[in-house]
Structures are given as structure tokens and as C-alpha cells.
Amino acid sequence: MASRSALVNGWLMATVIATTTLVSAVAADRTGTAGNSAPQPSQLPKVMQIKLDHAQAVLQALALEDYAALERHATELGALTKTAAWGVLKTPEYRRHSEDFLRETDNLAAAARAGDLTGATLDYAAMTVRCVQCHRHVKGVRAAD
Numbered sequence: 001m002a003s004r005s006a007l008v009n010g011w012l013m014a015t016v017i018a019t020t021t022l023v024s025a026v027a028a029d030r031t032g033t034a035g036n037s038a039p040q041p042s043q044l045p046k047v048m049q050i051k052l053d054h055a056q057a058v059l060q061a062l063a064l065e066d067y068a069a070l071e072r073h074a075t076e077l078g079a080l081t082k083t084a085a086w087g088v089l090k091t092p093e094y095r096r097h098s099e100d101f102l103r104e105t106d107n108l109a110a111a112a113r114a115g116d117l118t119g120a121t122l123d124y125a126a127m128t129v130r131c132v133q134c135h136r137h138v139k140g141v142r143a144a145d
């Protein structure tokens, strides 16, 4: 029993580290490409920065097993997708990415309500994958302009 829980803990920690790296990569990617030829809009919606803050707060809440904070930040992340500023692109695919992302934040909030730390950690990882997928889509569309 003890070894099984040690295994789960080790796995959870590895997942958290992997997703932290991913989220940092999302942020670093932005700075890294700032000097490139692709023109960056000067007025990036503030909602994108708020999104990153909430995502980092979710990671903190996971690490501290703070279910109330977890649910709050997951819910606020989901709510952001419904703001006008979120709608950067009007393509059906962008809408689909937004819906996929919203589904993961809903799952995350539900796992937080259920006090399911392992489930919430998996949902966090799945949500982070959605961050990356949507950014890749946005870059692809921009590159085609």
C-alpha cells in the first residue's frame, strides 16, 4: 500500500513538473519569437496574460491540494473563453479549440469539487495540451497570411 501511494505521488510530481515545463514553454515561446519576422500585434489582449496567471494558479493549487482555489481558477479560465477578447480568430477551428479547452476546464473544476487530486492533475495536463494545440493553430493561420 505504502509503495503504491509513493508511486502515485511520484507520478503526480512528474506530471506537475512536465506541465510546468510546458506552461513555461508557452510563455518563453512568445519572448523567443518576439524578434522574428512574423509581425506580432502590438496590442495583445490582456485576457491572454490573465489566462496564464490562472493556469499558474491552478498548478499552485494542485501542489497545495487547495481544492477551493483549484475550482475557482478552473472556472475563471473557462469563463474567459466566453469574453469578447478571447475571440481573436473567427474560424470554426478556433471555436472548436475554445470548446475543447472549455471542456477541460469544466472537467478540472468538477475534479476539484470531488476532491479528486489525481483526476485534477490529469485534467490540468489535458488542459495544457489544449493551450499548446490552440497556439499552434493560431500560428499556422498567422503564418498563412
Ligand code: HEC
Pocket: 023, 026, 027, 030, 040, 041, 044, 048, 049, 051, 052, 055, 088, 089, 094, 097, 098, 101, 127, 128, 130, 131, 132, 134, 135, 138
Ligand atoms: C482557443 C485558443 C487558445 C487557447 C485554448 C489558449 N490560448 Fe493562449 N493565446 C491564444 C491566442 C489567439 C493568443 C494571442 C496570439 C496573438 O494574438 O498573437 C494567445 C496568447 C497567449 C499568451 C501570450 C500573451 C501575451 O501577452 O503575449 C500566453 C502567455 C498564453 N496565450 C497562454 C495560454 C495558456 C497558459 C493557455 C492554457 C491555459 C492558453 N493560452 C490557451 C489562444 C489560445
